[in-house]
Amino acid sequence: MPRSKAQTAALLASPDDVEAQFYEALQQADLDKLMAVWSDDDEIACVHPGGPRLVGAAEIRASFEAIFANGAIPLQPQRVRRLLSLGCAVHHVVERVTLADDKGERSAWVLATNVYLKTAQGWRLVAHHASPAGDLAEPASGEAPSTLH
């Protein structure tokens, strides 16, 4: 039986709880579970790797529905850096995505910034900005940046 939004909400007591549910939902292609982690704010926003800016629950839901039509995302969140203040948490996550093709499995890395706010309903996601980090095995902090800016 699918969980109601209220039942799911009870589990989201910290930014880490919200983040865990977000990545579980991606791994399970569970659209309702995924949407339950977002705030009700009209200005929630999402940028998929290489994609446009999506604002609001309707656009975000439609984008994940299209993605999940191709199946779950074999993704592992790694090396999370956390900045926590009163009522706001900013997490920077290295997402390891496993890609399979004729030559076998290989990994791609994505850098994601996730912003959580404490709302009347508990902690919720308000922004997810993800971008490709290239094929680096270890995209270490301290590498030279690109020059665009």
Next chain:
Amino acid sequence: MPRSKAQTAALLASPDDVEAQFYEALQQADLDKLMAVWSDDDEIACVHPGGPRLVGAAEIRASFEAIFANGAIPLQPQRVRRLLSLGCAVHHVVERVTLADDKGERSAWVLATNVYLKTAQGWRLVAHHASPAGDLAEPASGEAPSTLH
């Protein structure tokens, strides 16, 4: 005479003030002005388009120093979407970068997510995540996302 950090801080009364100073500093290649907008938190983070995750003031300063060695950045912030809560603001900015080459001037677009927190010293930037939005003249909300996730 360069402004002191305290003098600069007095100007940063809102997230919009901080954002204005951040983009002015990029346009002017003014490293001290740029670094003055950041929070003192050790976990401040920055992702340049296509670049790695940089954490902490030293890494962020070094990256902008390298970028500014090539001059100022001809960049215009556009179409800002804002989510504001008590003590935290999340801005999503379309950055228009003017590139000049043999064929004349053309524009490139970058999507940036900027996160601001209200600190004891006023509003400060804690995260800047920027990624290429392609060569779209109008990267409108609602386009199909990429499929990586």
